[in-house]
Amino acid sequence: MVEPVSFGLTKEFRDRFQQALDERDGQFIQSNLEGINAADITSLLYEFDSEESKYVLDLLDIDIRAEIITDLDSDARVNFLKVYQPEELTAIIDRLDSDDAADILNELPIKTREEVLAGLDAVLRSQVIDLLRYDENVAGGLMAKELIKAKSHWTVVQCIDEIRKQVENVSKFYAVYVVDDQNKLLGRVPLQKLILTDSNTKVEDIYDPDLISVETHMEDTEVASVMRKYDLEAVPVVNVYGQLVGRITIDDVVDVITEQAEEERQLMSGISEDVEEDDSIWRLTRARLPWLVIGIIGGLISVQFIGVFEGDLLRITAIAFFIPLIQATGGNVGIQSSSIVVQSLANPGFVEDGLWKRLSKVFLVAVLNGFLLALIVLGANLLFGAGSDRLAVVVSIALFTVVLAASFIGTVTPLVLNKFGFNPALASGPFITTINDLLGLGIYFLTIHLML
Amino acid sequence: MVEPVSFGLTKEFRDRFQQALDERDGQFIQSNLEGINAADITSLLYEFDSEESKYVLDLLDIDIRAEIITDLDSDARVNFLKVYQPEELTAIIDRLDSDDAADILNELPIKTREEVLAGLDAVLRSQVIDLLRYDENVAGGLMAKELIKAKSHWTVVQCIDEIRKQVENVSKFYAVYVVDDQNKLLGRVPLQKLILTDSNTKVEDIYDPDLISVETHMEDTEVASVMRKYDLEAVPVVNVYGQLVGRITIDDVVDVITEQAEEERQLMSGISEDVEEDDSIWRLTRARLPWLVIGIIGGLISVQFIGVFEGDLLRITAIAFFIPLIQATGGNVGIQSSSIVVQSLANPGFVEDGLWKRLSKVFLVAVLNGFLLALIVLGANLLFGAGSDRLAVVVSIALFTVVLAASFIGTVTPLVLNKFGFNPALASGPFITTINDLLGLGIYFLTIHLML
Numbered sequence: 001m002v003e004p005v006s007f008g009l010t011k012e013f014r015d016r017f018q019q020a021l022d023e024r025d026g027q028f029i030q031s032n033l034e035g036i037n038a039a040d041i042t043s044l045l046y047e048f049d050s051e052e053s054k055y056v057l058d059l060l061d062i063d064i065r066a067e068i069i070t071d072l073d074s075d076a077r078v079n080f081l082k083v084y085q086p087e088e089l090t091a092i093i094d095r096l097d098s099d100d101a102a103d104i105l106n107e108l109p110i111k112t113r114e115e116v117l118a119g120l121d122a123v124l125r126s127q128v129i130d131l132l133r134y135d136e137n138v139a140g141g142l143m144a145k146e147l148i149k150a151k152s153h154w155t156v157v158q159c160i161d162e163i164r165k166q167v168e169n170v171s172k173f174y175a176v177y178v179v180d181d182q183n184k185l186l187g188r189v190p191l192q193k194l195i196l197t198d199s200n201t202k203v204e205d206i207y208d209p210d211l212i213s214v215e216t217h218m219e220d221t222e223v224a225s226v227m228r229k230y231d232l233e234a235v236p237v238v239n240v241y242g243q244l245v246g247r248i249t250i251d252d253v254v255d256v257i258t259e260q261a262e263e264e265r266q267l268m269s270g271i272s273e274d275v276e277e278d279d280s281i282w283r284l285t286r287a288r289l290p291w292l293v294i295g296i297i298g299g300l301i302s303v304q305f306i307g308v309f310e311g312d313l314l315r316i317t318a319i320a321f322f323i324p325l326i327q328a329t330g331g332n333v334g335i336q337s338s339s340i341v342v343q344s345l346a347n348p349g350f351v352e353d354g355l356w357k358r359l360s361k362v363f364l365v366a367v368l369n370g371f372l373l374a375l376i377v378l379g380a381n382l383l384f385g386a387g388s389d390r391l392a393v394v395v396s397i398a399l400f401t402v403v404l405a406a407s408f409i410g411t412v413t414p415l416v417l418n419k420f421g422f423n424p425a426l427a428s429g430p431f432i433t434t435i436n437d438l439l440g441l442g443i444y445f446l447t448i449h450l451m452l
Numbered sequence: 453m454v455e456p457v458s459f460g461l462t463k464e465f466r467d468r469f470q471q472a473l474d475e476r477d478g479q480f481i482q483s484n485l486e487g488i489n490a491a492d493i494t495s496l497l498y499e500f501d502s503e504e505s506k507y508v509l510d511l512l513d514i515d516i517r518a519e520i521i522t523d524l525d526s527d528a529r530v531n532f533l534k535v536y537q538p539e540e541l542t543a544i545i546d547r548l549d550s551d552d553a554a555d556i557l558n559e560l561p562i563k564t565r566e567e568v569l570a571g572l573d574a575v576l577r578s579q580v581i582d583l584l585r586y587d588e589n590v591a592g593g594l595m596a597k598e599l600i601k602a603k604s605h606w607t608v609v610q611c612i613d614e615i616r617k618q619v620e621n622v623s624k625f626y627a628v629y630v631v632d633d634q635n636k637l638l639g640r641v642p643l644q645k646l647i648l649t650d651s652n653t654k655v656e657d658i659y660d661p662d663l664i665s666v667e668t669h670m671e672d673t674e675v676a677s678v679m680r681k682y683d684l685e686a687v688p689v690v691n692v693y694g695q696l697v698g699r700i701t702i703d704d705v706v707d708v709i710t711e712q713a714e715e716e717r718q719l720m721s722g723i724s725e726d727v728e729e730d731d732s733i734w735r736l737t738r739a740r741l742p743w744l745v746i747g748i749i750g751g752l753i754s755v756q757f758i759g760v761f762e763g764d765l766l767r768i769t770a771i772a773f774f775i776p777l778i779q780a781t782g783g784n785v786g787i788q789s790s791s792i793v794v795q796s797l798a799n800p801g802f803v804e805d806g807l808w809k810r811l812s813k814v815f816l817v818a819v820l821n822g823f824l825l826a827l828i829v830l831g832a833n834l835l836f837g838a839g840s841d842r843l844a845v846v847v848s849i850a851l852f853t854v855v856l857a858a859s860f861i862g863t864v865t866p867l868v869l870n871k872f873g874f875n876p877a878l879a880s881g882p883f884i885t886t887i888n889d890l891l892g893l894g895i896y897f898l899t900i901h902l903m904l
Contacts, residue, residue: 164648172685195615251685254705258680258709269788269880270784270788275795276792276799277792278796281813281816282820284813284817292784293828296829299780302773304836318762319772320758320765323772324754324758324889325750325751332885335882336721342717343714343727364733365740368733433784
């Protein structure tokens, strides 16, 4: 039978489940979770506290328990695993693939980590120890040690025997990797080829030597773009000597891509921690406050700055009317410009244009946009006249200049951030916007001061 | 030999290649592209015009040519294929998987499409015609017709024979799908199980009936979250009768996820078309202008609005000093709020909290943030005094109110947009920011007018 995808179970079910939990009604829980996909149970557990969740998990088969704990997102897991004893953790982690085991061990307090490591199966322990030394954002930190490896002089039958031995350990596999006696990666045999080839054929006669591999130190985002570019479902990882040390599967890379998008969204909107709507009020406040304060500091600086021009304001009050117009346009232009650069950095072309060619193009687009906007504003001001005609002309000149300056800052900032290893999306966030705001005000008031 | 990943070939190579193109030096081109991965050739072609690119492609094997044309991004392809004759297109499209063929046919002018369709191989033609009726953003539009299907009463040997027949057509496969005599999907047999099972075993004895499938009408973003949630490398697509009609592989979904992130980035930064840095100056200008104009209109409205309060401004010039502070804070708070909602909508929980619970939480976070910010501003104003103490208090009260209002608008707008089928990320874009700006100004000037 085809199980329907079971999204969004109802509030009623949650409440009934909570009642079963309060009554420690194990039978209700077990019978209702029977046959439910682990990923769905994971979503359900987010509704309950750690003790309750552990009660539910303890009712389930240890393999499903292990799968659910792998599925949990990292923040939730750190909290949840606090209610577990080291020996319980050992039993669960022993069931995991090396990459998931390493991820979870990395989240544990150092003492617990050592206790769990000591209790693991010897093979898994040595695999995990090998993985623990990599940063989580490089290929080595993404890869799993589990894979199917064949020597080039083996026959297809030997390959299949190896698969039989490993099938328990390797959950998803698409190909057998072929290595020489020094464990150097030579190529791969896709599973379908193995099925269709006569059993006595030698592996060296059928393997495909043209394969893409990545090195342990490649950054996760780069691994993601390699896998995306070449449409790979898995990529072998080699060390600097070209020896096969692990394998990255596409599901891990999908997570990298998704997290990258989330991080970018946070940077663009000025949120400094990875928060979700259901985090605590204090955490949400704390995540938002730093960037708001930067905006406030910018605002306080503009208070002082405009204060300098109090004389001009006293002379022509209408100057104040145009502050929001100037500021909003500067902000919008700046964000657009950096967003286009961020986009290009995410999809690098074959050969990048030089900086000057880029800037001159940005300049032309800014001139065009700035000119059109200045014209609209001039027309509107002359028509609805909220000040003298002379002021209208000066405002348009200032606006044009602000568009040019904001384009320049918006284009250069992400390039500089990227060059120094920061996420260029920061440039679309409040810090740069604040700087753009100040710059816009500066240009506006100076223009007025000089021309009126 | 393991081919190294060949990113970012040099500018020198591009120039040398251009020279070879100018001289129509086919030999140089062929020898340099020998053994290069199709995806890398695709990146290279973006550097040259359509005629030149076609010249290069015509030198290559037709299968590589087909792969490259599939790889091209849709905008580039639409332009590029204009230099092709229908019969050339037919030859190429005949080599493609049904989903890629359908995508390309959808991009062609209707007359060319019909000509090409008529020339296709009969099997592919009927598959493509079946696919053409789906929107590109539902499961039916993502799926390919190519897959390996087995009847439940078959033996493993029959399955392997079927694979042998289909192996030319199905480029990536991970499992055989099992159907009954009415083509209803029953389950799947992973390839590794097929390898390890005795040839005379019946399929019905080994297939796994617990599998996730999606229906043709499911939205692409939902397909993406299903595949991500359950870590699937491929998902079968069924029609409303549960009959197997196609299959979606993870590489297509990775593209969906990436495009979703790009679309969101564009909406958040107010760019109305899918543009890249290397598009034409006119296109870049056109993509940016609409949202800039909306910002300008907002700015012009605030000109009129502030004009109403000219009396207050004449009385207390210092009012003008705080306009940027109020406006920037309102904007930042609004963007943060909508971004958190967008995040939650992208990762839906098991049971969503009701609207009231959500809003009351947002309200508390806003009170906390607003209070802290108002306090900072009050302190700074009393210290550096850019106006009377009374004005300092009133500014802080207005700021607090603006934070509450912007939080509310920022939270509710994406929820409303989402409800009516729009992308909620629009709420972090310039349209809502402009509305927030106006609202902030309104609150500020009214507070001043009433309290001073």
